[in-house]
Amino acid sequence: MKPTSILLAPLALAATLLTACTPTIIHHTTYYTDTSHTAQYQDTRIRFLVMHYTEIDEKQSLDVLTHEQVSAHYVIPDHPKEKNGEPIIWQLVPESQRAWHAGLSSWQGTTELNAASIGIENVNLGPIDTPQGRTWQPYPPEQVNAMIRLAKDIVTRYNIPPTRIVGHSDIAPQRKIDPGPLFPWKQLYDAGVGAWPDDATIAKELAGRDPHAPTDVRALQQKLARYGYEVATDGVLNDSTRRVFAAFQMHFRPADYSGNPDAQTDAIAQALLDKYTQAAPPEPARPAP
Structure with missing residues (x-):
């Protein structure tokens, strides 16, 4: 039995390699697709x-x-x-x-x-x-x-x-x-779903300021834009900007979502940026089509 086993081993290996190199051919209604080549630059639709x-x-x-x-x-x-x-x-x-x-x-x-x-x-x-x-x-x-x-x-x-x-x-x-x-x-x-600021970071960012004290409008606009919101960064406190501030507050400080640009809102925004934007993995580079 030993000689037969020795002869069969290389044949089995060759068959394995051949199978691994064989393209995956999928038959559709009027054509075939070959999936043996996979593009490197792709990602899921759901983001x-x-x-x-x-x-x-x-x-x-x-x-x-x-x-x-x-x-x-x-x-x-x-x-x-x-x-x-x-x-x-x-x-x-x-x-x-x-x-x-x-x-x-x-x-x-x-x-x-x-x-x-x-x-x-x-x-x-x-x-x-x-x-x-x-x-x-x-x-x-x-x-x-x-x-x-x-x-x-x-x-x-x-x-x-x-x-x-x-x-x-x-x-x-x-x-x-x-x-x-x-x-x-x-x-x-x-439970492990979504983002939330750390209380210690908020306290550090407040640095003793009154949480309800007014804060710089442009600076807050810029922070929320960096986090993800579509908002102007012109320093103008109009109704459009107030609605963005209110949406952010409703998410992260639901006790007060008046849309006023106060120190606590600014501290929460900075705490989120400190926690997530610096550690977030960069988007994969995509060459121009």
């Missing part, structure tokens, strides 16, 4: 995760998002049903397809985020105006749990950086306020 609220109940949300000219990849009920102890989440659009959830939008230099993101709609009524003033519907714990499970899975599969997990108000601050000041950004961060 952002965008959170929304529906402003209507679950039944209405499913009807609107499946029949009207708006859609989202996922809808998380306010009280999800469970199967085997795990939440059931509606998926309306395959992740490989573009959903119509972001509209006119911009983040970190990318515009029209529908083409580069996954959108999650959370069933929530949003702002509720009463004679006593505006209130907001909270996000129930079971919905937050489902949100964390889904977001962690998406972020892991597509390697989405923390600063690219945003709200609709972040990417479209001139026209949107969802997912609102009660959205659990800090809970998501504690």
Whole structure:
């Protein structure tokens, strides 16, 4: 048996090498594709995760998002049903397809985020105006749990950086306020999803300043532009700039989202830049086409 084994070994090796070098030929309906060569410069279509609220109940949300000219990849009920102890989440659009959830939008230099993101709609009524003033519907714990499970899975599969997990108000601050000041950004961060500033860094950046003291408008505009917001950097505190400041505050300081450029907002912005922009991996270099 030994001579036979010795003869068969090189043949087996040759067969292995031949198989490894054989192109992968895929037959389509009227043509073949050869996938033996892979381009070095490519990346995933999905680079952002965008959170929304529906402003209507679950039944209405499913009807609107499946029949009207708006859609989202996922809808998380306010009280999800469970199967085997795990939440059931509606998926309306395959992740490989573009959903119509972001509209006119911009983040970190990318515009029209529908083409580069996954959108999650959370069933929530949003702002509720009463004679006593505006209130907001909270996000129930079971919905937050489902949100964390889904977001962690998406972020892991597509390697989405923390600063690219945003709200609709972040990417479209001139026209949107969802997912609102009660959205659990800090809970998501504690679970490993999204960005959040460190308290110690905020205190260091404040350096004893009154948190409510006015700060330089242009400097704050520049910091938010570096972080990802589409905002002018002209030092003018107009309504457009105030809406951007308010969107940032609603995300990272929901206790006060008046849009005023104060020292605490400036410190939070700098703390986020210190934590994420310096450590963020650079975009891969792409040669000119």
